[in-house]
Amino acid sequence: MRMIIAMVQDQDVHKLLKALTEHHYSATKLASSGGFLRQGNTTLMIGVSAEKVNEVMEIIKETCQTRKQLVTPLASVGPSMNNYMQAPVEVTVGGATVFVLEVADFIKI
Amino acid sequence: MRMIIAMVQDQDVHKLLKALTEHHYSATKLASSGGFLRQGNTTLMIGVSAEKVNEVMEIIKETCQTRKQLVTPLASVGPSMNNYMQAPVEVTVGGATVFVLEVADFIKI
Amino acid sequence: MRMIIAMVQDQDVHKLLKALTEHHYSATKLASSGGFLRQGNTTLMIGVSAEKVNEVMEIIKETCQTRKQLVTPLASVGPSMNNYMQAPVEVTVGGATVFVLEVADFIKI
Numbered sequence: 124m125r126m127i128i129a130m131v132q133d134q135d136v137h138k139l140l141k142a143l144t145e146h147h148y149s150a151t152k153l154a155s156s157g158g159f160l161r162q163g164n165t166t167l168m169i170g171v172s173a174e175k176v177n178e179v180m181e182i183i184k185e186t187c188q189t190r191k192q193l194v195t196p197l198a199s200v201g202p203s204m205n206n207y208m209q210a211p212v213e214v215t216v217g218g219a220t221v222f223v224l225e226v227a228d229f230i231k232i
Numbered sequence: 233m234r235m236i237i238a239m240v241q242d243q244d245v246h247k248l249l250k251a252l253t254e255h256h257y258s259a260t261k262l263a264s265s266g267g268f269l270r271q272g273n274t275t276l277m278i279g280v281s282a283e284k285v286n287e288v289m290e291i292i293k294e295t296c297q298t299r300k301q302l303v304t305p306l307a308s309v310g311p312s313m314n315n316y317m318q319a320p321v322e323v324t325v326g327g328a329t330v331f332v333l334e335v336a337d338f339i340k341i
Numbered sequence: 342m343r344m345i346i347a348m349v350q351d352q353d354v355h356k357l358l359k360a361l362t363e364h365h366y367s368a369t370k371l372a373s374s375g376g377f378l379r380q381g382n383t384t385l386m387i388g389v390s391a392e393k394v395n396e397v398m399e400i401i402k403e404t405c406q407t408r409k410q411l412v413t414p415l416a417s418v419g420p421s422m423n424n425y426m427q428a429p430v431e432v433t434v435g436g437a438t439v440f441v442l443e444v445a446d447f448i449k450i
């Protein structure tokens with residue numbers, strides 16, 4: 124058994140969950156946010172048998188896209204109100220960041 | 233050390249946390265939702281020494297119940313307003329889905 | 342690759358994420374709550390290469406503090422309105438509770 128932990132963009136979650144359900148995979152969704160952009164994203168936990176990990180990875184690749192985002196860096200805010208606004212920077216956010224962990228035991232009650 | 237990750241139904245969380253605390257177990261609660269029903273549930277993370285896993289599983293079994301839920305499947309919504317409503321279907325939701333992971337290191341600061 | 346799962350107090354999250362970003366570490370934030378105090382806290386997931394775990398632990402130690410909290414225990418509420426209020430108790434909440442898990446596979450899409 125493996126636990127797949129995938130951080131994906133909110134826009135792809137509906138499509139990904141639909142594809143997982145059609146392939147009879149179960150998943151649990153956690154609302155999360157990114158440490159750098161501090162924006163909302165989604166973390167999915169997907170428990171699957173070891174030989175199914177590759178198929179789930181294919182489904183994630185097909186449904187989750189890379190996107191560019193314009194971000195205004197957290198400029199150091201001066202004491203006066205007319206903050207020094209830096210020019211926006213383009214950041215590429217990947218389709219998914221995926222960790223696969225081994226599961227020592229799996230129990231359904 | 234083991235990390236127990238348990239997806240349980242919201243209705244059982246209070247009872248389960250109370251029982252865990254009475255047995256001097258610590259837990260962290262995450263609001264989550266199911267990939268299939270898209271309804272709210274709860275994911276608990278419980279770090280315990282390896283020889284205590286069975287006792288925690290007993291506590292989960294005693295406090296978390298299986299329930300049946302009536303669900304109206306996501307019918308394909310036609311262009312007109314009189315959606316084609318499928319008959320509700322009964323889905324059984326288990327008391328808990330539990331993953332036990334090995335912990336390489338545990339540090340309290 | 343290791344997955345660091347750290348439960349920290351909300352007050353330290355901004356400082357911790359800033360320090361992690363400055364050291365080019367990525368993290369994902371989950372809103373969580375404690376099983377005992379039932380109060381909000383934060384769970385961070387930080388995926389790092391195995392030889393960087395110690396440096397991340399140092400950053401957590403420098404930014405996350407232990408705090409004392411006054412808590413009124415969940416007194417057994419009698420049928421009348423004049424609840425029996427127990428005297429508040431002081432509880433020490435640690436700077437961080439950290440689990441390090443081994444990662445079998447890491448994929449970026």
Ligand SMILES: Nc1ncnc2c1ncn2[C@@H]1O[C@@H]2COP(=O)(O)O[C@H]3[C@@H](O)[C@H](n4cnc5c(N)ncnc54)O[C@@H]3COP(=O)(O)O[C@H]2[C@H]1O
Binds near residue numbers: 217370389
């Ligand atoms: N110090 C830095 N300087 C410049 N650019 C930086 C940066 N840190 C991150 N970025 C960029 O910002 C994007 C969003 O990162 P964020 O931390 O908000 O959101 C992240 C985070 O929630 C999660 N994530 C990525 N790597 C992770 C890791 N090693 N551990 C835990 N979570 C991770 O996946 C989301 C998307 O990550 P992705 O790598 O595709 O995309 C990242 C990356 O391209």
Ligand SMILES: Nc1ncnc2c1ncn2[C@@H]1O[C@@H]2COP(=O)(O)O[C@H]3[C@@H](O)[C@H](n4cnc5c(N)ncnc54)O[C@@H]3COP(=O)(O)O[C@H]2[C@H]1O
Binds near residue numbers: 324
């Ligand atoms: N391998 C796994 N990995 C990660 N999380 C897992 C998991 N197995 C279960 N879970 C979590 O536990 C919840 C309850 O699952 P259970 O199997 O008892 O109860 C399930 C099951 O009886 C049924 N179900 C799930 N997928 C189905 C499908 N493709 N077709 C028909 N019924 C399905 O619907 C109930 C609710 O499912 P839902 O996804 O909303 O909510 C799931 C999900 O949040």
Ligand SMILES: Nc1ncnc2c1ncn2[C@@H]1O[C@@H]2COP(=O)(O)O[C@H]3[C@@H](O)[C@H](n4cnc5c(N)ncnc54)O[C@@H]3COP(=O)(O)O[C@H]2[C@H]1O
Binds near residue numbers: 278
């Ligand atoms: N083994 C574990 N597995 C999963 N999560 C864990 C964990 N150990 C700690 N945590 C998480 O870290 C938070 C802080 O724990 P800490 O031990 O520093 O600080 C704790 C501890 O000093 C105290 N405490 C916990 N359980 C207690 C009990 N049964 N009796 C008396 N004090 C307790 O209350 C503070 C807050 O606990 P709370 O549960 O609200 O919040 C916990 C919980 O969210």
